[in-house]
Amino acid sequence: MGDRIFIEGNEAVGWGALSAGCDCYFAYPISPQNEIPEFFSREMPKRGKVFVQAQSETGTIGMLYGAAAIGVRAMTSTSSPGWGLMQEGMSNLSGARLPCVIVLVQRVGPAVQNLQHAQMDYKSVTRGGGGGDYRNMVLAPSSVQETHDIVQLAFYLADKYSNPVVVLMDALMGHIFEPLEVKTLDFGPLPSKDDWRLRLRGQRKDGKHIVSPAKGMAEGYIDYLRNLREKYKSMESEIRYEGYMIDDAELVLVAYGYCARVCEEAVNEARAQGLKAGLLRPITLWPFPYKDIRDKAAQGCKFLVVEDSLGQMVDDVRMGVEGKAEVSLVDITFRHIASEDGMIMPQRVVEEIKRLI
Amino acid sequence: MNKKAEGPKKEKVVGTPALFVTEWWTQFLWDMYCPGCQTPLVGRLIAEAIEELGIGDRAIMVMGNGCHAYLAGGLDFDVTSGGHGRAPDIATAMKRVMPDGIVFTVQGDGDCVAIGADALIGALSRGEKITIIMVNNTNYGTTGGQMAPTTIVGQVTTTSPQGRNPDVEGYPTHAAELVATFRGVSYSARGSLHTTANYRRTKKYITTAFQRQAEGVGLSFVEVITACPPNWHMTPIESLAWIEEKAIPDFPLGEFKNVTHIE
Incomplete structure (x- = not known):
């Protein structure tokens, strides 16, 4: 501890x-x-x-x-x-x-x-x-x-x-x-950086290393891009999200950061009123949990994205559902006061939940 | 192809064998640099200075963006290059993590005092114990000869086709003098390579700059005036005369600061 x-x-x-x-x-x-x-x-x-x-x-x-x-x-x-x-x-x-x-x-x-x-x-x-x-x-x-x-x-x-x-x-x-x-978390072993990192000349055990954004010049540009694409693809194994009451949800809220905290409270209040709402909180925003959202859409869920902007993550949710589910948005214009100091409140989200279920 | 005939001589020329990637100089130098370009000489002087000071095993280098960055392949140090003008930032981090390292940047005039001016001033303000070698060819050579902060009054470039007009485009930036005004600086000088005597003096400047870093005294800086014949629309020989007659009157040569400790 x-x-x-x-x-x-x-x-x-x-x-x-x-x-x-x-x-x-x-x-x-x-x-x-x-x-x-x-x-x-x-x-x-x-x-x-x-x-x-x-x-x-x-x-x-x-x-x-x-x-x-x-x-x-x-x-x-x-x-x-x-x-x-x-x-x-x-x-x-x-x-x-x-x-x-x-x-x-x-x-x-x-x-x-x-x-x-x-x-x-x-x-x-x-x-x-x-x-x-x-x-x-x-x-x-x-x-x-x-x-x-x-x-x-x-x-x-x-x-x-x-x-x-x-x-x-x-x-x-x-x-x-x-x-x-405060505690140190152990995620497992990591690859060594010794085959690419820069060193003082006297510390070198192999040949000269060059670190450059223009690596494509050395390894062939299209191969370099392919390698990048493969790396990005392999990152999909790191997709993380947290589901809150989503197993039986008819309406899945999608939110991150402070809006996810707001949505958690909204889900609690909706459930207290017998409304089957749940929350899917992406922890990795990229790579994005498209597949998990698609799976929920296939189960017949509707979606409500809650984000404090004019609507950005909502596009990822729409891509995830591939047109197979209704996607609604609570955005920054839903703030409780119409200024920079306002915020999206749980009550406003609950109103939307009631409207949608 | 007879590489042996074209390669550097195997005599004990100080600097040449140990710190030069000789294959690069023999095979790629001619593809990378225009006839009469003096940037490769700057690379040679850096290698000689570091070798003579015996600090080669502690060295690591950072290139800016521009023709000078092709030296990355020619000097036998680990090397990186990031965004245009960011070399002093990159070198700052390296030096802070490896205070025993000899960390230096090679930058062009545009890289150093136009797009990278904030990075230069930041490093100067903090008195980073790095060495900056600025290659000043009075224009943007890599992109085809546009006006730079160092373009002299009246000089014709592709973006000052009537000649640099001070009413509209201001006056040249004098980097070595500017650098010398900062308290955290140990050394600042400007040299040229257009005569043998100046070549030797410039080598002394570069050597002193690296020596100050080895001694752990402040930031050291050397600006080197170099010929850019194709963009100046001159022959290499005419370029050397232009440096003598036009560039140096605006960019005086010499040391502007040289201290062994900073109070």
Whole structure:
């Protein structure tokens, strides 16, 4: 048993990274995730590890590239405007197949609105927002404990697939306070990085290593793309989701992050009123649990997607059901007050459940 | 093909055998670089400087995006290249994780002081103990000779076809002087390769820059003026004269900062 502490989601990111043996963290301040860089600025130096505050998010993502290229566990975090600046770097990390972790605590957009929560970066995160054809693996926690655990899983999956992994949060998940048990999770053995990582010349045991996003020039471009596609395909074995009362559900809610917490409460209230609602919460947003959604559609379920945007994940659910089920949406316009400070409340979701069942 | 006749001489030329990937120089150099390009000389000077200082086993390098990045294949160090202008960021992370390493970047003028200006200023502000070698050919050579921050007033490029007009396009960026203003910098110099004397001086600059990093003193920086004959629409010989007559009056050569410790 590790220590139990009462802590917010952003700091749980830090504890999760320390539990995973993160060697480097690169910071650029941006709300609502400033507790993360502040945590690392405190904790990394006293462990003899690297903390650097960069000049911008283009800087942090460049530093992440450098650290990943020499094979250490490295991480950065940001919010939505910073995520935009990182896209070229994300494309480079994917192109060079470098393992690293990026935590994105989403806030309202487009552009710089204010600092409140939202879920508007789903598409750029799950599809890749930089140049070229690539995929980020994306994990979405919906509690403080799960945030801590998922950050560790992210490091493991990044190393396993040699690919960037994004932990997608929102301002509410970053600032919610809950109890946390800090503990190191063991996910099993990992492949060695010694056959590709960069070393000082005197540390080399084999020939010269080159890490470059332009690997296609060396191994044949189409073969390089085929290899990427195969890797992305193999990631489908990592699909994770949590079902809550979905076995007998007539209406399946689909939500992640804070909206999943809202939906859990809505399902409880609907069940109390005799309405057979359930919740499917994707933990991996990419790869997405299309098959599990298709299976529920084949059983005759309807779907209600609840997300705090104009509707992004809803497209994945529609792809999953392949036209065989009705898919409805509770989006950001359903917030209880019509401002950045509003949120989607369980009561509003229950109203929709009643309308649909 | 008689590779032996074309390859580097096997004499004990300092730097040449140990840190050069000789097959690359003999087989690919001619495909990669235009006639009269001086970028390969910068690679040679880097290899010689590192070899003479005896720090080759500690070295690792980062390339920018541009013609200079082809040196990645020619020097026998592990190497990476990321986004355009991001080399100082990448080198920062490497140096922080491996403080005993000799971490250096090779960047072009566009890479270093246009798209990568924020990365350069960031590294300078933090006083990263890395070495930056900036190859300045006064234009975007790889993309076909467009105007760069270093294009001199009146110089014709494909995006300043009437010549760089300071009223519209401003004045050249002087990187070595800019770098020297930062307190976290140990060394900043500008050299050229257009005469033998300058070639030797530039080698001394590059050697001193690496020496400062080996001593653990601040960021060291060398800007090297190089000829880009095809984009300048000149012969290699005319290019050398242009450097003497046009470039150097705007880009004075010499050391702008050289300290062995930073207070």
